Amino acid sequence: MTIANVLLVDDEVGFVETMTKRLTKRNLSVTAAHSGKDALKVLDDNETIEVVILDVKMPGMDGIETLREIKTRFPLTEVIMLTGHATVETGIEGMKLGAFDYLMKPCDMDVLMEKVGEGAAKKRGHEDKIVQARVKEITNRRA
Amino acid sequence: MKADNGHHDTHYYNALTRRMIGIIIVVSITPMLLVAGVIYSQFHDSYKEKVYAHLGELVLKHRQNIDNFLTEKLNNIRFMAEALDVEELNNERVLREKLKILQEEYGTVFEDLGFVNHEGLQVAYAGSLKLENARYSGAEWFLKALENEYYISDVFMGLRGFPHFIVTVRGGTDEEPWVLRATINFMAFNALVQKIRIGKTGFAFILNRQGQYQTEPAFDALPSIQQYSEYFLTRNPSSHSNVRIMEKEDSAGRVNLYVGALLKGGDWLMVYQQHSEDAYAxxxxxxxxxxxxxxxxxxxxxxxxxxxxxxxxxxxxxxxxxxxxxxxxxxxxxxxxxxxxxxxxxxxxxxxxxxxxxxxxxxxxxxxxxxxxxAGKNLEEFQRALLQIGTQGRRCKEITHKLLSFARKTDSRIHDVRVNEMIDELVELSAQRARYAGVEIITRFQKDLPLLKVSETEFQQVMLNLINNALDAMEKKGGLLKISTSLEGEEMVIEVADNGPGIPKSNLARIFDPFFTTKPVGKGTGLGLSICYGIVKKMGGEVDVKSVMDHGTTFHIRLPVIQD
Known part of the structure; x- marks a missing residue:
């Protein structure tokens, strides 16, 4: 059993490969995507993805756009933004759009692991609440 | 290239100078010359006219005088010839009496009187010379005297051997005419003409039709006068009252003014001559x-x-x-x-x-x-090396982050700024440079300052510019940079003071001007302080500078504190 199902999105192939290895070694199940569109496709096919690690600056569909799309279509999926350079504006914008957190590249592995764990927990918490609510609904209906 | 340019410039400016000088000279001198020329030529013409008129008048007057003199003398003789009969005229005693009367009246003008019969024999004579019974039958004047009722001869030497002329009256019958003659003293006549003197070279003389002098000219050496006299004499005698004026060069090369008038019924010509330059002095x-x-x-x-x-x-x-x-x-x-x-x-x-x-x-x-x-024996070394790579990577990240945050477009949105914290950040950022320049940065902050509502990036820019300028100023000798904040009423005052070389008074007024810089080309844009000035003004504040040479420079920024 892995800690979490993670989707890593970055246009830098080398970065994605190494990070995949490192995260896998830390007991995460990692799926890789190299663009915003790819990421959405993966999310469509694989409902088990819990946390998306998303680079802000990408050619084509950029991080903010992708984030917006993910949040409308998969509202429960948590997104951690990776920015090349920390600007208050991008950070604030990302948070407003529902990102779980943002980190600066290159980031400390421990911090990232911590955030991923929190994100996955949050998602699971949400899902549990939904399940419980459903159960409650069904039991109430029966009663 | 630069020297080439300089050379080209010098050439250009020299040409420009020459062109300007040329234009100014032409434009100023041309009208001056024109005016002077026109005025001079007008003056010249009118002055010449005046001189001509004056000389013409003069010559006419003197001609009149001389004509009058001659006529008077002739009339004297005529009167005598008419008043006396032949017997009396033939009487030497009577003639002497008459001569005496004439001489009493006119001085020595009349030299002698003589009565000549038709054969040319002077039958009676009164005068100082012994000319009784002189024979004049062949003399030119006698032939003329016989032809005319009255006659005045040219000046001639005659029997007596010095210049004189004769006035005659013819009487008697056609078959047996007689002639009464009087000799006029040449000196007396000559004096009449010689007294006409104007200027240094103006003088007059009289010529007869043959071009012989009838009076002694004041200056001799008039060799070519012949041609002028001829010219005058060929004029129609009826126009004798007219005066003719001409200017010609004589053989000596001098331009002379000649004024001529005919007299004695056109027989004589009075000429007045003067050097032109004398006449037009x-x-x-x-x-x-x-x-x-x-x-x-x-x-x-x-x-x-x-x-x-x-x-x-x-x-x-x-x-x-x-x-x-x-x-x-x-x-x-x-x-x-x-x-x-x-x-x-x-x-x-x-x-x-x-x-x-x-x-x-x-x-x-x-x-x-x-x-x-x-178990690898180099494990520790590997780990140390990897740690180092990680550390240096993070250092790179920090550098690029700083570069990016200062190179990106300034954000003019207004934030609540904690001034003291922000200045601290900037001081930290400048610490490296300050260390190289040997500058110590001291901050004196008033605690609990209110938040300032300004654009953070713009305010950072202002402060960083002032700090950098101070560091530049103290780069050579090092020094002390003091940054302090305080609250004065409704205003926040930020003071940036260095103890560098100071700003010369002549530059102090211009330091906020755009593009004013004392740094070498390429080092400073001359924009820093002008941008600061613009930003502080936009924030509704004031920035001023005080500087004392060799003691340092202090900038004051006053910003209004807006309370919510």
Whole structure:
């Protein structure tokens, strides 16, 4: 059993490969995507993805756009933004759009692991609440 | 290239100066010459006219005098001839009596009287010479006297051997005429004409039809007078009342003014002669004055044009140089802006490879934790090296982040700014530079300052500019940079004081001017302080500067504190 199902999105192939290895070694199940569109496709096919690690600056569909799309279509999926350079504006914008957190590249592995764990927990918490609510609904209906 | 340019410029400015001098001289001197020329020629003409009129009048008057003199003498003799009969005229005693009366009346003008019969024999004579019974039958005057009722002879030597002329009256019958003659003293007559003297060279004389002198000219050496006399004499005698004036060069090469008038019924010609330059002496005086004025004027104009053009061109070249410098600085500024953009781009691009490198190092570190490597003897070295790679990677990240945050567009949105904290940050940022410059930065903050509502990035820019300027100023000798904040009523006062070399008074008024810089080209844009000034003004504040040479410079920024 892995800690979490993670989707890593970055246009830098080398970065994605190494990070995949490192995260896998830390007991995460990692799926890789190299663009915003790819990421959405993966999310469509694989409902088990819990946390998306998303680079802000990408050619084509950029991080903010992708984030917006993910949040409308998969509202429960948590997104951690990776920015090349920390600007208050991008950070604030990302948070407003529902990102779980943002980190600066290159980031400390421990911090990232911590955030991923929190994100996955949050998602699971949400899902549990939904399940419980459903159960409650069904039991109430029966009663 | 630069020297070439300089040479070209000198050439250009010299040509410009020459052209300006030329134009000023032509434009100023031409009208002056024209006016002087026109006035002089008008004056010349009218003065000449006046001289002509004056001389004509003079000659006419004197001719009249001489004519009168001759007529008077003739009338005397006529009267005598009519008053006395032949017997009395034939009587020497009577003649002597008459001569005595005439001489009493007219002085020595009448020299003698004689009565000549038709055969030319002087039958009676009264006078100082012994001329009784002199024979004149062949003499020219006697033949003329017989032809005319009255006759005045030309001057001649005659029997007595000195110049004289004779006035005669014919009487008696046609078959047996007689002639009463009187000799007029030449000296008396001569004096009449000789007394006509004007200026230094003006004099008069009388010529007969043969061009012989009838009076002694005051100056001799008039060899070519013949031709003029001929010219005058060929004139119609009926026009004798007219005066003729002409100017001609004589054989000596001098221009003379000749005024001629006929007299004695056209037999004689009175000529007045004067050197032209003498006659026009006043005109020449005027000419000299005009030339002097022109010379002074021309010298004045030339001097002025040279000075003025020189000054104007040097001013122009100064302005051109300034303009060129400003252009240079604008280009420099543009270059700097594009370099800034380039730096931002590069910083961003470098960030990704650095991230990958750090991750790869991290991956190796992960792998080293596997058991198979745990026993490796160089494990510690590997780990140290990887740690180092991680540390240096983070350092790279910090550098690129700083570059990016200062190169990106300024954000003019208004935030609540904690002034003290922000200044601290900036001081930290400048710490490295300050250390190299040997400058110690001291901050004195008033605690619990209210938040300032300004654009953070713009405020950072102002403060960083002032700090950098202070560091630049103290770069050579090191020093102390004091930054303090305080609250004065509704205003926050930020003071940046250095103890560098100070700003010269002449520059102090210009330091906020755009493009004013004392740094060498390429080092400063001259924009820093003007941007600061603009920003502080926009924030509704004031910035001022105080500087004492060798003691340092202090900038004060006053910003209004807006309470919610």
């Amino acid at each position: 006043d005109l020449q005086h005027a000419q000299k004055i005009i030339i002097l004025i022109l010379l002074v004027g021309i010298i004045g104009i030339v001097t002025m044009s040279v000075l003025l053009s020189g000054r104007m061109v040097s001013r122009m070249s100064f302005i051109d140089r300034e303009k060129e410098m400003m252009n240079q600085q604008v280009i420099e500024t543009g270059k700097l802006a594009s370099v800034g953009q380039l730096a931002a781009g590069i910083a961003h691009e470098i960030n990704n490879p650095v991230a990958i490198m750090v991750e790869e190092a991290g991956w190796i570190q992960d792998l080293l934790e596997e058991e198979e490597f745990a």
